Amino acid sequence: MLGAHPQVLEIRGLGLMIGIELRQAVPELTRIAAEDYGLLINVTRGKVIRLLPPLVLNAAEVEQIVQGLLASLDSALYKSLERSA
Secondary structure, eight states: OGGGSTTEEEEEEETTEEEEEESSOOTTHHHHHHHHHOOOOEEETTTEEEEOOOTTOOHHHHHHHHHHHHHHHHHHHHHHHHHHO
16 A cells, blocks of 8 residues: 555565655655654655564554555645645
């Protein structure tokens, strides 16, 4: 589901260490993810989301993270487009 987002270039990882490479930098992504969706994410190299979820993650929590990331990404992209217009 997350891999189908047009902004997502690649998803890679080892175990639960996950990197999601975006096509472009999205400056407000970490703030929006934290404030609006309660997600603590780290963005490295400007456009790679780094996720390190707990090992005791269940399916409902995975779905919550994915939905929060999708919504955060869409919101941050929209704000970025507003600024450039």
